[in-house]
């Protein structure tokens with residue numbers, strides 16, 4: 001067990017994780033069944049596939065005060081729906097660029113492929129990410145920096161449209 | 169919290185039920201504090217705690233509150249939805265609400281079991297409960313569609329596990345397709361002489377079952393075949409099977425061996441796979457006398473006709489029924505099945521990977537599987553165990569745990585090696601009267617009659633030396649060691665390093681996942697454990713199910729196990745398939761995508777991302793439309809839709825957004 005899992009003082013980052021149902025959520029369950037203690041800072045939102053992740057979910061998490069966002073999906077080639085994770089990867093890469101422009105540090109946004117059997121990887125990734133963000137400190141965002149998440153932005157915000165997979 | 173009233177049939181009334189799970193949750197999460205917290209969340213009208221929510225009285229709590237009109241939607245904070253979502257949806261439905269007006273907060277697997285600090289665990293549990301409350305306030309009633317289950321079953325792999333599963337299903341009147349990669353069924357068991365602990369003859373108990381498979385009217389046996397494509401879902405799989413050409417017509421061949429006799433190769437010349445390469449076969453061969461089906465096969469890699477085109481093909485002339493067909497081509501069969509049983513077995517560990525044991529370097533070092541063939545009356549030596557120079561061995565060392573319990577190869581215990589090493593010790597002693605030494609780390613003999621078998625071996629004057637073997641070579645240090653293999657080991661019982669000279673060594677190799685297990689699991693959309701074994705849905709409670717509904721596991725493909733366990737598991741897998749067939753239909757998760765036509769701009773983005781071709785473009789109205797029967801509910805199109813016109817039932821944008829708000833805002 002690492003220190004990260006035990007630390008109760010100081011800054012406690014809040015991290016929102018989006019895990020796909022078939023691999024990463026199952027892996028997190030496995031970590032539980034195997035009683036692998038890890039940092040309590042991550043809250044998991046379950047989606048059927050990482051391909052379901054709309055960039056606005058990630059924005060919404062940051063907007064609501066998340067200090068970090070973690071995406072977990074099946075390994076390449078393993079997606080329960082064939083290729084949802086590739087779509088997620090593409091959106092992730094584009095979103096990272098947007099994040100950078102918004103002043104969100106690299107370590108606050110992470111994508112990991114975690115297979116159903118990799119409970120230990122859930123533990124490691126969460127501990128690592130918590131530790132990284134603890135060092136970065138709380139995320140302070142100027143409200144204006146965050147693009148509105150309404151759907152009407154079609155055509156007005158190219159990066160956001162591209163990030164949704166609309167441009168390929 | 170923004171809940172437009174018109175979307176939720178009036179103001180939501182949410183009941184939150186927090187489970188102690190005995191002490192599993194209650195030990196880490198402050199339940200009282202959590203209940204008080206939940207009671208204050210928006211729209212929550214009931215907040216309760218109970219020791220075991222999944223018990224009947226627990227479920228009854230929910231149902232009473234729905235019936236009393238106190239709540240119209242439900243949050244249960246307990247274990248993982250993968251564990252009990254179905255239970256609580258059911259309870260919600262039984263109470264009179266729509267089963268999908270329910271959301272689960274996973275405060276066991278994701279909180280109490282993984283969090284060290286109690287306060288931190290309580291905070292996290294609250295966040296997850298708030299998220300579920302926020303989400304469920306936007307849930308809508310949904311209907312499940314029912315689709316019929318196709319009653320036929322596909323079994324992949326014809327070892328003892330696949331054979332037993334096929335026969336069980338066929339005897340119950342179900343139609344089975346049994347697909348085996350090799351030219352014959354039988355798997356590893358067909359290679360053994362005797363089986364532990366009863367020492368009954370392997371062929372005597374296996375071959376009747378093999379013949380029964382061949383003869384059963386309900387079983388379609390496709391050997392020398394492989395599954396190459398799987399589509400569909402539980403109850404409705406479409407499977408493509410490639411039947412490799414064996415260049416001998418299965419329906420015409422009578423197994424008379426005339427063709428093999430007639431082959432231009434007067435003697436076997438190529439390593440015989442079935443005998444672990446310990447003998448030679450011809451290009452046209454039958455793997456062993458009880459092969460099922462008893463049909464010859466031509467190996468195009470070695471056949472002179474295929475290599476040079478110059479062979480006169482005496483085999484074809486010799487075949488009276490005219491079964492030899494050099495123009496046979498591969499065939500693709502397509503079948504519909506409702507469920508699948510994977511029984512693809514294991515691969516024996518490659519002993520050459522442990523270089524210091526000298527396998528492949530010294531002629532008298534064999535693997536256990538080779539010894540199985542050499543002590544087998546039907547094997548290459550007629551059951552006589554001889555050394556490379558033809559002498560009978562006077563002493564034999566059996567080295568346990570080769571490729572097992574070893575951090576350099578496989579950390580796990582292969583479970584069967586201690587027992588089969590004892591079996592081989594007995595057989596070797598019986599056949600050669602040699603001194604037999606077993607080198608073991610721990611003797612593992614759990615099982616009915618197993619410890620007794622060990623006791624028996626102790627009385628048969630077999631030697632047991634406790635310690636992991638360090639090295640095997642022929643570097644003699646004293647005269648007595650000359651001309652022998654020397655096994656160097658630390659005898660941990662007497663605390664001394666020993667050098668034991670022997671004539672022959674048996675390496676008891678462990679069991680490994682099939683090299684193509686990863687490709688097979690991808691084909692069937694299931695998972696593998698770290699070691700490559702197929703992953704079961706639950707290690708205790710769903711040991712033959714997988715995370716993909718309708719796909720079941722049997723035998724050593726799920727992990728090392730012996731024949732009795734393989735057979736038990738095969739029976740269990742067959743029972744699961746039968747239960748599915750008898751149920752007649754399955755309910756599909758109503759998490760399909762749908763188009764809000766008012767918003768859809770007809771941009772085609774979704775059409776390109778759907779992996780199932782479930783979305784079509786309706787030209788007349790310039791809108792996209794989802795075919796619910798084809799949609800599998802991944803939501804990729806929903807995320808890609810630039811206008812938000814596409815939504816996913818159970819996972820609408822609003823529901824997920826609200827879940828995010830809940831997880832962040834209330835703690």
Ligand SMILES: Cc1cc2nc3c(=O)[nH]c(=O)nc-3n(C[C@H](O)[C@H](O)[C@H](O)COP(=O)(O)OP(=O)(O)OC[C@H]3O[C@@H](n4cnc5c(N)ncnc54)[C@H](O)[C@@H]3O)c2cc1C
Nearest residue numbers: 325327328329349355356363364512513514723724730731
């Ligand atoms: C040396 C040795 C001695 C043993 N002695 C004993 C004993 O005395 N008693 C005992 O109880 N247990 C014994 N065992 C264990 C026993 O071998 C296994 O429990 C048993 O054979 C496993 O059966 P199975 O059907 O699961 O797999 P297998 O016997 O491995 O059969 C799997 C079958 O599936 C086929 N297949 C694989 N992949 C595919 C694919 N992709 N498509 C189609 N077909 C495929 C294979 O060709 C094979 O025919 C021994 C094991 C070893 C290594």
Ligand code: FES
Nearest residue numbers: 020049073074079
């Ligand atoms: S299902 Fe896991 S990423 Fe698609």
